Amino acid sequence: MNSNRFPAGMKLVKQLEGGSTASIFLVKDEQEQLCVLKGAVKTDESKSLKHDFWVYEWLAGKVPVPAVHFFKEDDTIEWLCIEWIDGTTLAELPVAEQRVRIYAQALRLLHEVPLDSHAPVYSLDARLNEVRIRIENGWVDSTDFEEEFSNYTTEQLWDELSKYKPTEADLVFTHGDYCPDNLILDDGVVSAFIDMDWGGVADRYQDLALAIRSLKHESLDNLIPLFLHNYGLTYLDENKLLFYTLLDEFF
CATH class of the missing domain: 3.90.1200.10 (Aminoglycoside phosphotransferase (APH), C-terminal lobe)
Structure with missing residues (x-):
């Protein structure tokens, strides 16, 4: 996935390995905080990142999960940005x-x-x-x-x-x-x-x-x-x- 299409304010640190159809990146936001950014082109085969968003949002405060920074989508691409958890x-x-x-x-x-x-x-x-x-x-x-x-x-x-x-x-x-x-x-x-x-x-x-x-x-x-x-x-x-x-x- 072309990092030039990142949401505004995201700075690429490195691409991370992932087993899904999404591309996964370690990025910095406008406050220079590390985040994990997932991007997926909408296809019949890909799984919607909106589901990940719902899961993390619902589990927040119930069990330890990364905080969601944002979920964005347009006609072709979905983006999910979550907290980077060190460890x-x-x-x-x-x-x-x-x-x-x-x-x-x-x-x-x-x-x-x-x-x-x-x-x-x-x-x-x-x-x-x-x-x-x-x-x-x-x-x-x-x-x-x-x-x-x-x-x-x-x-x-x-x-x-x-x-x-x-x-x-x-x-x-x-x-x-x-x-x-x-x-x-x-x-x-x-x-x-x-x-x-x-x-x-x-x-x-x-x-x-x-x-x-x-x-x-x-x-x-x-x-x-x-x-x-x-x-x-x-x-x-x-x-x-x-x-x-x-x-x-x-x-």
Whole structure:
């Protein structure tokens, strides 16, 4: 994205890496304060930054999230500017047991936020509709599937996903992409949940599945019981766990 089209007063410091369709920049505002600026060209494939804006605004004062400086849009581009949070990510914490405890306790904190009629919702039907759109437009990269699903075609994986669709939802406010890189720490304490593009009211297993998958990726399977204890869960619904793990393969 061309930085010459930045909103007035923004000075580019450097471009940051991001896993979404948005371009992400570290900038300074007119008061020389560091901010994170996300920009996205409006396309059928891109996810609206307006959703991020709603999520951060609704969570403000409930759990630690970056403050929103502004959201702007025109016919072609959206801009979201949020506070820069200094610190390290949870993924950088060297002691595995401490990392897992914080990971679980932070998720419990988020999931315990009381819901109201203004909470942004990310319903399962909406998410599944996005999957079908992505499949039909060829936007799903089957070469990036987890190893255990690497022999599936996109349609075969959709059929497998459909077998496990839950009939009931345990609704909480979810992060949507709950991984250690999306938690910022200050002296071992969570100072911000970040990158909440997929956040919203959804089944708690949306986050639990990705958290447990992250632990497996780090070869920390032996610490999954520690995670569940600190989260406060004594029983895992294996069908929901598989469903939400499969669902993430399409994004």
